[in-house]
Amino acid sequence: xxxxxxxxxxxxxxxxxxxxxxxxxxxxxxxxxxxxxxxxxxxxxxxxxxxxxxxxxxxxxxxxxxxxxxxxxxxxxxxxxxxxxxxxxxxxxxxxxxxxxxxxxxxxxxxxxxxxxxxxxxxxxxxxxxxxxxxxxxxxxxxxxxxxxxxxxxxxxxxxxxxxxxxxxxxxxxxxxxxxxxxxxxxxxxxxxxxxxxxxxxxxxxxxxxxxxxxxxxxxxxxxxxxxxxxxxxxxxxxxxxxxxxxxxxxxxxxxxxxxxxxxxxxxxxxxxxxxxxxxxxxxxx
Amino acid sequence: xxxxxxxxxxxxxxxxxxxxxxxxxxxxxxxxxxxxxxxxxxxxxxxxxxxxxxxxxxxxxxxxxxxxxxxxxxxxxxxxxxxxxxxxxxxxxxxxxxxxxxxxxxxxxxxxxxxxxxxxxxxxxxxxxxxxxxxxxxxxxxxxxxxxxxxxxxxxxxxxxxxxxxxxxxxxxxxxxxxxxxxxxxxxxxxxxxxxxxxxxxxxxxxxxxxxxxxxxxxxxxxxxxxxxxxxxxxxxxxxxxxxxxxxxxxxxxxxxxxxxxxxxxxxxxxxxxxxxxxxxxxxxxxxxxxxxxxxxxxxxxxxxxxxxxxxxxxxxxxxxxxxxxxxxxxxxxxxxxxxxxxxxxxxxxxxxxxxxxxxxxxxxxxxxxxxxxxxxxxxxxxxxxxxxxxxxxxxxxxxxxxxxxxxxxxxxxxxxxxxxxxxxxxxxxxxxxxxxxxxxxxxxxxxxxxxxxxxxxxxxxx
Numbered sequence: 094x095x096x097x098x099x100x101x102x103x104x105x106x107x108x109x110x111x112x113x114x115x116x117x118x119x120x121x122x123x124x125x126x127x128x129x130x131x132x133x134x135x136x137x138x139x140x141x142x143x144x145x146x147x148x149x150x151x152x153x154x155x156x157x158x159x160x161x162x163x164x165x166x167x168x169x170x171x172x173x174x175x176x177x178x179x180x181x182x183x184x185x186x187x188x189x190x191x192x193x194x195x196x197x198x199x200x201x202x203x204x205x206x207x208x209x210x211x212x213x214x215x216x217x218x219x220x221x222x223x224x225x226x227x228x229x230x231x232x233x234x235x236x237x238x239x240x241x242x243x244x245x246x247x248x249x250x251x252x253x254x255x256x257x258x259x260x261x262x263x264x265x266x267x268x269x270x271x272x273x274x275x276x277x278x279x280x281x282x283x284x285x286x287x288x289x290x291x292x293x294x295x296x297x298x299x300x301x302x303x304x305x306x307x308x309x310x311x312x313x314x315x316x317x318x319x320x321x322x323x324x325x326x327x328x329x330x331x332x333x334x335x336x337x338x339x340x341x342x343x344x345x346x347x348x349x350x351x352x353x354x355x356x357x358x359x360x361x362x363x364x365x366x367x368x369x370x371x372x373x374x375x376x377x378x379x
Numbered sequence: 380x381x382x383x384x385x386x387x388x389x390x391x392x393x394x395x396x397x398x399x400x401x402x403x404x405x406x407x408x409x410x411x412x413x414x415x416x417x418x419x420x421x422x423x424x425x426x427x428x429x430x431x432x433x434x435x436x437x438x439x440x441x442x443x444x445x446x447x448x449x450x451x452x453x454x455x456x457x458x459x460x461x462x463x464x465x466x467x468x469x470x471x472x473x474x475x476x477x478x479x480x481x482x483x484x485x486x487x488x489x490x491x492x493x494x495x496x497x498x499x500x501x502x503x504x505x506x507x508x509x510x511x512x513x514x515x516x517x518x519x520x521x522x523x524x525x526x527x528x529x530x531x532x533x534x535x536x537x538x539x540x541x542x543x544x545x546x547x548x549x550x551x552x553x554x555x556x557x558x559x560x561x562x563x564x565x566x567x568x569x570x571x572x573x574x575x576x577x578x579x580x581x582x583x584x585x586x587x588x589x590x591x592x593x594x595x596x597x598x599x600x601x602x603x604x605x606x607x608x609x610x611x612x613x614x615x616x617x618x619x620x621x622x623x624x625x626x627x628x629x630x631x632x633x634x635x636x637x638x639x640x641x642x643x644x645x646x647x648x649x650x651x652x653x654x655x656x657x658x659x660x661x662x663x664x665x666x667x668x669x670x671x672x673x674x675x676x677x678x679x680x681x682x683x684x685x686x687x688x689x690x691x692x693x694x695x696x697x698x699x700x701x702x703x704x705x706x707x708x709x710x711x712x713x714x715x716x717x718x719x720x721x722x723x724x725x726x727x728x729x730x731x732x733x734x735x736x737x738x739x740x741x742x743x744x745x746x747x748x749x750x751x752x753x754x755x756x757x758x759x760x761x762x763x764x765x766x767x768x769x770x771x772x773x774x775x776x777x778x779x780x781x782x783x784x785x786x787x788x789x790x791x792x793x794x795x796x797x798x799x800x801x802x803x804x805x806x807x808x809x810x811x812x813x814x815x816x817x818x819x820x821x822x823x824x825x826x827x828x829x830x831x832x833x834x835x836x837x838x839x840x841x842x
Binding site: 094122123125207209210211223224226228229254256315326327328339342344345 | 482485486488489506507510511512557602603631664665667668669783803805812813816818
């Protein structure tokens with residue numbers, strides 16, 4: 094019974110993993126067979142300012158995105174976890190962006206943030222302020238991408254939180270009410286600890302997703318027009334996955350790109366281990 | 380112990396299955412390429428009932444090209460005609476839109492399942508040639524083609540004098556101008572004696588803000604441009620043209636050394652940056668607010684553009700009242716028109732009968748007038764064959780002065796294309812785009828670009 098799984102595992106998981114590990118120690122241009130070059134790719138990588146910039150951008154994205162999305166979606170989940178008229182419509186409307194493709198979202202975002210025709214700039218001008226370049230501004234691009242990503246992703250995390258909230262037994266709340274606890278007290282001392290397992294899952298998932306962020310940044314910062322211009326302006330939104338893609342597929346340096354992938358893996362692994370260790374301090378399982 | 384043996388047995392069985400699977404996949408791949416062709420692409424295998432001499436063995440040729448819906452239909456039609464005249468050759472096509480085509484091609488080359496011959500973007504020919512993927516066509520060209528009959532053969536010649544492709548269609552740039560916008564601003568149309576400074580003087584009278592004031596008006600607000608004098612994008616339809624007519628450029632003759640940090644380039648860059656800072660030309664970030672980098676001219680948001688031949692399609696479709704003329708001269712009278720010769724290239728692995736058949740197709744494309752005319756009728760490219768390009772059929776229709784494209788061959792040049800072209804163009808852009816945006820000085824941009832581009836070149840060539 095285990096054979097089909099093994100075949101799948103060996104061909105599609107282990108095989109690809111080992112191949113990419115091997116490529117990361119070689120000079121591989123896709124068109125010709127790889128040549129072993131030892132640690133070359135890794136030394137080059139660590140001495141490359143663009144790599145450090147991409148890593149910095151990725152971390153910046155993560156640090157803004159993960160807490161913002163987690164907190165907002167928890168608040169939303171709590172708000173939508175009660176008897177409300179039109180509850181389903183509210184939940185649905187928050188979930189709709191989740192199932193839309195990034196290309197569609199790009200057009201929506203462009204209608205708002207286009208420097209020439211966008212709604213945001215016409216509002217600024219009406220208020221007597223200077224128009225902004227938004228996604229073309231190297232200081233605004235990451236915060237703006239984070240806001241849009243939170244708007245798109247919040248519904249998904251909300252659903253996970255809702256599932257967590259519905260597992261909190263109502264007796265606990267009733268007991269607390271009898272003891273005179275108010276809404277905030279209940280949230281702080283019952284809800285938060287009792288869904289900490291869910292929160293932990295959400296944190297891990299969102300962190301991993303930010304490190305893998307590609308499509309949004311590719312589509313929104315110019316990749317659709319020209320792959321090598323994605324990650325602009327001035328590489329301010331060049332994250333690791335975009336960097337990897339350009340090196341591997343646009344510039345045919347698959348060995349170097351594989352090295353980026355492995356470094357990315359190691360970073361994620363370390364972050365996850367840290368989160369796992371810290372969870373003992375704050376996550377409660379029943 | 381017994382359990383361990385069982386586990387190992389399962390693993391072994393798994394491995395055997397995997398290898399059988401892989402082998403089976405490989406063997407089916409040989410005769411029959413993978414299933415990613417579009418349906419109905421196996422083009423008319425007609426000649427079955429004809430009594431061919433036995434010496435003519437059937438050859439199956441895999442031909443790859445990038446296309447759009449209109450070009451795809453025409454290409455299939457021409458392939459059908461080819462098969463009628465070459466009954467021993469059966470063509471299987473593989474086509475996709477531009478980006479997918481080249482991505483797939485790279486992986487197919489790695490898997491040794493690439494087409495026997497394919498249509499390559501002119502700027503990508505050295506990428507494949509210098510990595511040893513293409514067949515050297517020098518001898519065949521010397522033997523079968525009279526070089527004087529064609530435009531653009533020279534544009535695929537490498538520094539060692541070898542030819543790697545035969546042009547399929549030529550893109551060459553001229554100056555496009557919108558007559559209505561010129562009339563509205565009461566500015567004389569561009570002429571063949573213009574210098575870049577003449578162009579800028581006109582651009583100043585043609586750049587308009589959202590309240591309708593032109594850039595020559597003191598009340599002009601450069602933060603709210605509704606119409607640019609000249610739209611300007613990236614290398615071909617942007618900086619390379621200006622740099623080269625100012626006597627500058629990016630790489631030297633060997634294409635392995637950067638010559639970016641020169642007084643000529645500085646002068647050219649100053650011309651561009653000044654234009655952009657006054658918003659007579661859009662900066663790269665201004666362009667991003669358009670649906671595409673090509674949009675300003677056809678949508679009447681720019682009065683002029685540097686444009687290759689294929690841009691006539693959009694301009695005609697938009698119903699513009701426009702014409703074209705030669706690109707302006709640099710300060711010393713030098714002219715430059717960038718050219719891209721999209722070309723047929725042959726896979727190095729296509730040997731023997733397949734190689735011969737592939738060359739037959741290339742010859743058919745280049746030499747047969749009918750093929751050249753049919754393709755030219757699409758309006759996609761300047762025909763490769765000079766007699767067809769200079770015919771009434773090609774020169775008629777909009778724009779009126781189509782002859783400017785042909786006249787520009789006299790001072791045409793490539794875009795310093797080599798194996799790492801896309802990469803150095805990207806690196807060059809990283810620095811100079813910042814100068815275009817006014818974030819760093821031209822001097823700093825050129826210095827930085829020089830270092831970055833040289834690094835890319837060294838990495839590839841000094842192995």
